[in-house]
Amino acid sequence: MKLLNLKNILAVADQHKFGVGAFNAIDSNFIDAVFHAAQTNRSPIIINVAEVHLKYIDIFSTSEYIKKKAALSGLPVCLNLDHGLTFPTIEKAIQCGFSSVMFDGSSLPYEENIAQTRKVVELCRNHGISVEGELGAVGGDEGGALESAADEALYTKVEQAKEFVDATGIDALAVAIGNTHGKYKGEPKLDFQRLQQIDQAVSVPLVLHGGSGISAQDFRKTIELGICKINFFTGMSQAAIQSIEQDVRSAGLEQRYNYYLIMMEKMQRAISDTVAEQMSIFGSVNKAELYGKP
Ligand SMILES: [Zn+2]
Incomplete structure (x- = not known):
């Protein structure tokens, strides 16, 4: 199956x-x-490659590996640049065959966020690539492990949401409703009423960043209220x-030549189970078939 775009x-x-x-x-x-996990559960997936992680990994070889895995899997897969911050990286993602780009202009003034997001949409549209924008600012540092709490002053404003979507032409909107990146400080408190109002105001699907630490019940409620994409990383890590x-601390470890392989297997299983x-x-199990035959 060809990669699907986010839309x-x-x-x-x-x-x-x-x-x-x-x-x-x-x-x-x-x-x-x-x-x-996706194959076992017949689930569609979005694979994120984050711009902040590109100091650790190479976008060219990583995306080739993902595209090959996607083709072999026969599953609905979208390859998304996560938190694209700069135009050179967005251009690289286009070159690498990404099917979606998230442009994070959330730190920019409102008007500037609109102008730059609009530019990204124009750049991507000719290639059939979807664009996700962010309005308001999701708390925390997406590159770090700092504990953080969301700042209500930075929540997505309902009255700006429609204008932002219309003015930019984005295909999905990331919202700030009390969600935060990294580890939550205390219990996450999501503003469901705001989410519902945003969903009613805009026609595009909504995105929830900062998925690690939100309860199953709250996730289900957000999906009920319009969230269609959920970003999840910290929990896997x-x-x-x-x-x-435990194993790393156990004595005699260095005597075992194959420890790296055992460790790798354990980590993969743990990540896969979490996913x-x-x-x-998220309710995506057995939903791959809804996308038609590969
Ligand atoms: Zn994020």
Whole structure:
């Protein structure tokens, strides 16, 4: 199956009221684990490659690996540049065959966010690439592990949402409704009323960033209220580390030449289990068939 763009992968989710998980690709262990979970659960997936992670990984070889895995899987897969911040990186993503670009202009003044997001849409449209924009600012640092709480002053404003979507021409809108990147400080408190109002105001599917730490019940409620894409990374990273924590501290480890392989297997299983759990919460299990035959 050819990669699906974000618009097409989310249209089905929107219609059938489920969420598609957007899981970050860090290395082949993460990528293999996500594909394993998707295949076992017959779930559509979005693979995120984040601009902030490009200091650790190479976008060209990583995207080739993902595209090959996607073609072999026969599943509905979207390859998304996560938090695109600069035009050179967005151009690289286009060159690499990404089917979706998220442009994060959330730190810019409102008018500037509109102008730059609009430019990204114009750039991507000719290639059939979807664009996700962000209005308001999701708390936390998407590149770090700092604990953070959302700032209400930066929540998406309902009255700006429609204007932003219309003026930019984006295909999906990331909202700030109390969600935050990284690890939540205390219990996440989502503003469901605001979410509902945004959903009623705009025609495009909505996106929830900062998925690690939100309860299953809250996830289901957000999907009910219009969320179609959920970004999830921190939970995978935590699961991987927890799976090998004890072993790394055990004596005699250095005597085992194959420890790296054992560790790799454990991490992959832990990531895959976490991803599968999210798929079941998001309601995307067995939804691959809704996209037609590969
Ligand atoms: Zn994010």
